[in-house]
Amino acid sequence: MLFNYLRLLLLPFSVIYGMAIILRKKLYDWGVIDSVMFDLPVICVGNLAVGGSGKTPTTEYLVRLLADYKVAILSRGYGRKSKGFIVADSTATAETIGDEPLQYHQKFAGVTVAVCENRVNGIKQLKENHDLIILDDAFQHRAVRAGFNILLFEFRKLGTLQFLLPAGNLRDVFSSRKRAEVLLVTKSPVPLLHVAQQASINELQPNVGQPVLHSYLKYGDLVHLYDNENLPLKSVKDFEIFLLTGIANPAPLIEELEKYSHNIKHEEFPDHYAFKEEDIKKFRSTFLAENKKDKIIITTEKDSKRLKATGFEDLLVDLPVYYLPIEVELFEEDKIIFDELILNYVKSNRRNR
Template sequence: MLVNYLRLLLLPFSWVYAMAVILRKKLYDWGIMRSVSFNLPIICVGNLAVGGSGKTPTTEYLIRLLDGYNVAILSRGYGRKTKGFILADHRATAETIGDEPLQYYQKFKQVTVAVCEDRVAGVRQLQNNHDVIILDDAFQHRAIKAGFNILLFEFRKLGTLQFLLPAGNLRDVFASRKRADVLLVTKSPVPFLHVAQQASINELQPDNNQPVLHAYLKYGQLQHLYHEEIMPLESIKDFEVFLLTGIANPEPLIEELQKYTQTIKHQAFRDHYAFKQADISKLKTAFVAVTKKEKIIITTEKDSKRLRATGFEDLLVNLPVYYLPIEVELFEEDKITFDELILNYVKSNRRNR
């Protein structure tokens, strides 16, 4: 209730923010502020809200789809303590390039990962040595003109009243969706009924040339934070789970874990939160105090990058700490459409076509 009152108090500031966003949008639409184009395929993955829509697994889906191309990923590197253009290498940590870029770098050795708050400057550094560049979370960064924009919407948020910052989580106006080439509804329920599919299309009101496609989350196997040990999710049935998250929306993860156990103790922090020694000590104390034999600590893959990068090994190394990877998967017909759109765009816009 208190949160709702605070949101109401912040509404006037949201109106001011909305006017600024709309003015900036019009300046780009009218050509007063200019976007820079590049002579190679550039795919932008973005959303209108702050976090939680599945940009990271969608970017990873594109990496797998574009296997065989020389791909670069360019991110702002949110949460890093550095500035300027940085290429990820073996020295990279979450503090130097951010947790999501570090995840890309460690997971996909065949791609180049770079961070730069100035996306135009970043693309100029990468353009000559790559076939295609994926811009991670750059839909609002209109100084650069991406050739293909994928705009994500979380299924459960469609149809709900949402406000612009700071009263809500939207950082752009709903009308901006018209700039996207594909509207991708993520975290859809499985099974996915036709009535739900049609409801999301009606909510988004796409243009005739804007496909609305639907995706869901696919969970992998639990992987130990420090070792190569793997556990299937089914093996934690009736375990006591200590869940540690620093992501925008942990609800889908909680719902997945509840399929196997109802005993979940959740320590939740804000997105990209830099864990502190006191946080991990509190978690360890609570874990050790439980006498039940079947117990486990679970975190997300993104959070695991910050946990491993900030020197918590002495506290966690002897505990059963696992992270749970996720992937984005599209429903069959939508997958065919999406893959064809991406591959055709890249093929038809290659510099040596």
Template sequence: MLFNYLRLLLLPFSLIYGMAIVLRKKLYDWGLMRSVKFNLPIICIGNLAVGGSGKTPTTEYLVRLLAEYRIAILSRGYGRKTKGFILADDNATAESIGDEPLQYYQKFENITVAVCEDRVKGIEKLKENHDLIILDDAFQHRAIRAGLNILLFEFRKLGTLQFLLPAGNLRDVFASRKRADVLLVTKSPVPLLPVAQQASINELQPNNTQKVLHSYLKYGDLQHLYNNESRPLESIKDFEIFLLTGIANPDPLIEELEKYSKTIKHEEFSDHYAFKINDIRKFKSAFEAGSKKEKIIITTEKDSKRLKAAGFKDLLVNLPVYFLPIEVDLFEEDKITFDELILNYVKSDRRNR
């Protein structure tokens, strides 16, 4: 109730923010602010809300789809403590490049991962040695004119009333969706009923050139934080689960874990939260005080990158601490359409023919 009152108090500021967004949008549309186009395929993945729509696994989907090409992923590197252009290498940490870029770098061997708050400068440094560049979370970065814009919408939030910042979590106006080439509805239920599929299309009201496609989450086996051990989710049935997250929207993860256990104790932090020693000590104490004999610690793959930072290993190394990887996939017909659209776009560039 208090949160709703606070939201009402913030609505005037959301109105001012919205006016500023619309003005900036018009300045780019009218050509009064410069937007740079590059002579190689640039795929932009973004959303209108702050976090939680599935940009990271969607980016990874593209990397797998386009594996035969020389790919660079360029990110702002949210949460890093550095500035400027940085290429990921074996010395990279979540503090130096951000947790998501570190995940990309450690997960895929044959790609380049870079961070730069100035995306134009970043592309200038990458364009000569790559066949395409994927911009992670750059839909609002109008200084670049991407060749293909993929805009993500979380299924369960379509049709709900959402407010602009700071009253809500929208950082862009809904009308901005018209700039996108693909409107990808993420975290869809499985199976996806035709009536639900049509409802999201009706909500997004695509123009004649836009595709509305649907994806869903797939969960892998649990992976130990410090060794190569893995175990299927079925193996933790009826365990006491201690869940540690610092992501925007942990609800789908909780729903998945509830299929295996009704005893879930969740320690929730904000997105990209920089865990502190005292946080982990407190969490470890709660785990050790757990009532069940069979118990486990689970976190997300993104959070695992920050938990591996110096200082935490001594606290966690002897505990059953695992992260749960996720992937996205698309429903059969949408997958064919999406893959074909992406591959044709990349192949259409002269350097990739």
């Protein structure tokens, strides 16, 4: 409660931030500040809020959909300790390219993954050898004029009062949604009632011809952190779950795990948190102190990249540590529309290399 009151005190700064965002937006719209458009398909996946809307699994969905093309993913590489343009290779770690790009690189062998703060420069270095580029989290990066913008909105946050930074979590004004080709509502409940679907459309007030589509999360089997052993989620029913996360919004993950166990001990860190040795030692001690026989450590796929990359193997290798992969899936009618829009855009704008 105190935290909420403190945020309200920041509202005047949110007003100033909002005025700056609107001015910047207008300068780009009027052409006062240049925005570069490239001669190949550029698909941008973004959102208006800070983190937690499902950009990573949505990007992975696009990679699978566009498997017939030579795809490059370009990210800023949030949380990395390096700078400049870097193409992921066998030496890449979460420290050098960021946890999400590392996840893409290790998951999709035929896809080029690169990071660069300057997206224009990054695209220039990738465009000659690729059919299309997916920009991860670049909706506010107006220096690039993407040909197709997918803007994500988390289902549970629609209809709630949200403020701009620093009082709230919005980093862009709501009117910016009009720039997107598709408004994709993520983490929707299954089944999705028609009344809830219509409520999303009413809330987003799309342009004519701007579809509002709905997706949901699909959870896979648990995967061991080191030996890739798979466990179905149902096998941990009634286990004591020690959950370790450093993501923006762990609530949907907790809801999923609560289907199998009501005994969840959650150690929560900020998004992209760089785990420290003392954090893992403390977590290990807490786990070992629990006498229950059936117990397990679960983390997210994104967090697993940082846990493996920072030299914690001696502390974790003898423990049952698993990550839970997720995928995005769209409801049947929305999937047909979404896939067709993406594939038609790429086909219509592909140039001969």
